[in-house]
Amino acid sequence: MGDTSHLDARKHEAQMIALYKLEEIIEKIGAGGPTLRDQFAMAALTGIKASGKGAGQPIDGFAALAYDYADAMLSARGSDEEEES
Numbered sequence: 432m433g434d435t436s437h438l439d440a441r442k443h444e445a446q447m448i449a450l451y452k453l454e455e456i457i458e459k460i461g462a463g464g465p466t467l468r469d470q471f472a473m474a475a476l477t478g479i480k481a482s483g484k485g486a487g488q489p490i491d492g493f494a495a496l497a498y499d500y501a502d503a504m505l506s507a508r509g510s511d512e513e514e515e516s
Contacts, residue, residue, distance in 0.1 A: 441483075442480075442481045442483070445480035445481055445483075446477045446480060446481050448480070449473075449476045449477050449479070449480040449481075449493070450473060450476075450477060452476075452494075453469075453472065453473045453476055453494065453497070454473070456494070467505065468498070468501045468502070468505060469501075471500070471501035471504045471505065472494070472497040472498045472500070472501040473497075475496075475497040475498075475500035475501055475504070476493055476494065476497035479493050479496065479497060479500075480493065
């Protein structure tokens, strides 16, 4: 088995950068805190960057993708609530 600490460190760094950038955007909007959609987007963006896909690419393009994932999560969440009723 190889040493994965370097990869783990890079994934952690990517996660921290992704969260910082998204939180910075939310702060500029001044919506009084992140909405559920924003929180889902932060989680999605963290996952995208942690997966290593698009390594070295600017984060801006990933924000739109993260919100696409967030919208899908909100949609799925709404479907679950309807089924429970």
